[in-house]
Amino acid sequence: MSTYTIGIAGNPNCGKTTTFNALTGAHQHVANWPGVTVEKKIGHLTRNGDSLEVVDLPGTYSLTAYTQEELVARNFLVDERPEAVIDVMNADALERNLYLAVQIMELGVPLVLGLNMMDEVRKNGKTIDSARLAALTGCAVVETVARNAHGTDELLKASVSLAAERRGEWKPLHISYGPDLDPVLARMTALIEESAFLTDRVPARWTGIKYLERDEDVIVKGRMADTAVSDRLEAMAREVAEHMQKTLKAQPDALIADYRYGFIAGIIKDVVTYPLLDEDRISRSDQMDKVLTHTLLGPLIMIAIVYLIYKVTFTVGEIPMGWLESLFGVIGDAASNALPDGHLRSLIVSGIIDGVGGVLGFVPLIIFMFLMISALEDSGYIARMAYMLDRVFKIFGLHGTSVLPFIVSGGIAGGCAVPGVMAARTLRSPKEKLATLFVAPYMTCGAKVPVFLMLAAAFFPAHAATVMLAITLGAWCMALLVARALRSTVIRGECTPFVMELPPYRMPTLRGVLIHTWERTWEYVKKAGTVILGISILIWAMMTFPQLPADRVAHYEALRQAAQTEEAAADIANAESEEAMLNTVAGRIGAALEPLTKHAGFNWRTNIALTGGFAAKEVIVSTLGTAYSMGDVDPEDAEPLSERLLADPAFTAASAVALIIFTMLYAPCFVTVVTMARESSWRWAAFSVVGSTTLAFVMAVIGYHVTRAFL
Amino acid sequence: MSEPFCLRKAKVNQMLKIVTVSAAGELGRRIRDMGLIPGTECKVIGKAPLRDPVALRLKDFTLTLRNSEADHITVREQEG
Known part of the structure; x- marks a missing residue:
């Protein structure tokens, strides 16, 4: 009978969320990490009398301090000290996925490696020797196919027994960083140990590595803990960095990455066997890309798909939306008849029922849009859209994926900014996302159309269609120009790098799509019952x-x-x-x-x-x-x-x-x-x-x- | 051994090996996170409709890269 916290880490697109869903089923809830807008998903379950709290960490490629997601994941490991961590890995790209695993191992947190997508590994003719991988890394290794829930139970079992066995003890991995860094790292480690600098939280050598990498988060925390020691460590790091710049023309963080990959390459050579003649075989995904990202066909197909999302959301979604409207109409009428004329009736009918009804009316739109967007995202197509449109949107300081929020908000007249703003979730780059959120509501949403039609009919009766077209185009121009202006002023800064994975095309799972859609919809409905009700009464x-x-x-x-x-x-x-x-x-x-x-x-x-x-x-x-x-x-x-x-x-x-x-x-x-x-x-x-x-x-x-x- | 050249100039389907990665800061870190380090074999398998960004195939997976980001990477052509 014990209580364990188990973190789930992993790269984006590795099936981490699918694994989390398979492990926790419906017993999960969504919260926010304190102080940031990154989502925190927690699942509770009991297993053989042990009560487990499973925490889904944000998808990251490493544990540096460059993005909110990475900081959140790292601080969870350091501050909450989970009894075990599962690193879900896309086993088909084991080398790159091990880069994150190695960084978790350097912290020393008890780690289970989940080799996910083993079906793709086998299909591609590769073999992975899991037993050898376990021996080389010292971690438990479990093969899984999370989308079919294969192996996920074993994964949980392995992490619980690891948690029970290690009882919170950390065993940090030591990687050699070569003759340029190892000596200074040894000196730094000695200094950190003798002054007990941050050693209550993290291994001494890890702190040293972070100082060499010039990790701002760790350095700030170090200065707060002990300024004198921190200054000495910073001086040591600076000295070796200057020396390296002269002799090797490289910075310590680059060298550290090289040695980590060297360490990983040693493991891979022993563990993964590639099929012969792999180079000649063109994967199905690459073949699909030849058509779907083709110079001419690619954009045409994209327009068709975007138009389809829009059409389905608003024509199919309109039907249940009408039912909801009638339902609230009936409730409103019933309340009108039941209550005496006066302020109370007015408040309940016009304030509460009309207000909440109007807001809940959007729910079908949100459901349909997220069904399609989740399916497209899981299939890998959203990444291709960003890839094809990036060149255009970059000019305005936006990201290729900004196109979806724009279209859904009414880039084609008649959309709705509420699901449009929610569609901005697919944007991984914070500055581009803020700009997109700001300008997406300029688009011609369905509620603005009657206003425009009424004015056009009154003042430009002969040119109503032209006026509507001009309005739609004008909205696009304004949105793009204002985005550009924002990105040159309040959210100025370099474009977020576009170094992004193009995952192979995969069939989305119904379960994954439904869970995702349900989460979004429920979140919105909860808002409708609280904040939105209050404002509506006001x-x-x-x-x-x-x-x-x-x-x-x-x-x-x-x-x-x-x-x-x-x-x-x-x-x-x-x-x-x-x-x-x-x-x-x-x-x-x-x-x-x-x-x-x-x-x-x-x-x-x-x-x-x-x-x-x-x-x-x-x-x-x-x-x-x-x-x-x-x-x-x-x-x-x-x-x-x-x-x-x-x-x-x-x-x-x-x-x-x-x-x-x-x-x-x-x-x-x-x-x-x-x-x-x-x-x-x-x-x-x-x-x-x-x-x-x-x-x-x-x-x-x-x-x-x-x-x-x-x- | 051919001469190193900038990744931006690479032709589609040319077999390449990375020689240097000179990006620093966040960009450098992101490039390395994805496994683009000296010695990595790669191949440009496609370009977006407007010729930027490009799709770069590594041994196990594919990633995208803007031309402005490819400027920080030099490569050498691999024989056969």
Whole structure:
């Protein structure tokens, strides 16, 4: 009866997540590593009376301090001292996968090597001598095919018995780093040991290696622990680095990598047997790449696939979305009938049910998009998309994979920024991801389409299609240009290197795709129940309170009594709604902003509508209707509103152009903002709201004045 | 023995052996993490539609590399 923590490490694309899923099944939950947006997945299980906590570490190629993922993985090993670690390896690329394993061995954590994808090894005609590998590395070795759950139970068994046997004892591996580094490393190790420098946490020699590699994280921690010792170690490292630069024209970290690979090459020679004539055999994957990344066919097929994702998400997803809408409509009606007229009813129906219903309406879109994106990612195609598009997107400081968030957000008019922002998950490079998150909501999402259609129908009736095309292209231009601007200012810096694995094409497993989709969807639904519900109530309150004073209500009541026809009564009711709206917090904000927004040609009515648009963009049309005393306007059939706008002398074609530009660029709806915060940080999401709205206003003013000058 | 040249100039399907990797910092580290160190055998098996990046086949797997990153690597042609 013991309690063990078991970490699962491994390279990206090695089947680490598949192994984790096979080990823990449904007993897992997702959290975040403290302070970073890297995901932490934990599974709990009991085995023969032992209770196990299995932690999925981020996929990394090594344990340096260059990326958040690597730091998270390394700090987990050092700080939480798991009783055992499983390194899941793609056995088909054993040499490269051992590079991470060797670094874990240098720490000395009890390690089990999981040789995954043994089916591919056999298919490629290679043989691996696992017993020999175990003897050479001193680690338990288990062969697995995680996608069929072959060997995963043995893997768990091996790690539990290793944990029981070693009882938390670390046995660091010593690799020789050659005549240039070994002597200084020995001196450093002696100094570290005699001053007990960080030795309560990590092996002395490991600290020495990290100082030679100039690992910032370890050096900062060292300075905090003991500045004098740290200074001496840094001086020693600097001295040998300068000497090496003169004699070998290389840095210690490069030499260390060479010796590690040398050590690994020695193992490989003994363990792996390659088939003869391997060079002539073209793998199936390479053959597929000849077509799928072909100069002409490649991009064409990619366009077709992207279009297919888009089509399936929005045409198939629309069907269950309609069911959800009707369901919430029924619930809303039931609540309306059951509750007495008043604030409570308004709060429950308009605030809670409409708000949460609107948000849950996105769930089918998220499900369908993630089903397809997970399948594409597991198959290896997403890496090819990045490969083909990188040259174009690099110009704008983005990454090839940015294309997916753009398209799903509405790069083809009619998308949705919520799943679009979530699609940015596939981006592994942090700076490019931030830029993509910021600009993806500029795309023409389905909720903006009615706004644009209504304005186009009113002011450019003969050219509605051209206007829509111009808007879609304009959104792309703005997104790319703003991304470029961001990457030259706030998130300046070199492009993240594109040294990236092109994994062989693999058939995605249904189980893997379903688990992935479920995780994403559930995470979103949880948000809908908490943050999003709160904001939705807040927006409702802003558009409801304060209400008209009693004397004004009485005034309208009297007018209604005096009304002769039903039409006249309806006009009075609409006038009352208009005045009521102007009286609310949102209305007052709109009115107060008029002196500023008149530069873009917006009156207070437009301002209220745009404020409401923060809840959801389609609200712009209905709110504008109320503000123009028209009662509720159906966004799907906004022709009367078009006519009404055309008749307003204060609302000109220039105002329409400005409004189109502003709607395209200003703050994304709050559901997107919440999702964006989840993908990056609240600070970044807030910056996006303020930054985009400012940009939108400036562009709208320019658009307004330019149009006025020419039309 | 042929003369070393920059990986950017390598032709598709030419058999190569890495001679030097001069990148430092993060790029150098990423290149080495992937196993691109002196002595490694590799071959450019394809180029993206706009000729950049390239797909580089190593013994066990394939990776992508931008031309600007290939500039830090010199290679020698392998016979046969």
